[in-house]
Amino acid sequence: MYQLNFDTKSGQYTEVNLRVDKVVAHSCCRPMPNWKLTPYQVQSVGILVGDKKPGPFEILVHSIEVQ
Structure with missing residues (x-):
């Protein structure tokens, strides 16, 4: 799994540009800094809400x- 964090603000449109060279690989929840993402091998993209605040969101x- 590869991860890259970004911030959002409630009720506000946000354009996010995520650089492939800034993505960090993780294996068993441990960062693997020497693993590099190869964009053409990506099969899916997921978005995880990780603010630990219960309640609805959109x-x-x-x-x-990918550019």
Whole structure:
């Protein structure tokens, strides 16, 4: 699994540009800094809400691109 954190603000549109070279690989919850992401091998993308705050939320994704 590869991870990259980003912040959002409630009720506010946010454009997020995530750089492939900043993505960190994880294996069994441990960072693996020497593993590099190869974009053409990506098979799926997931978004995890990780603020540990219970309650409803909404996230709208306009597009996902690899450049």
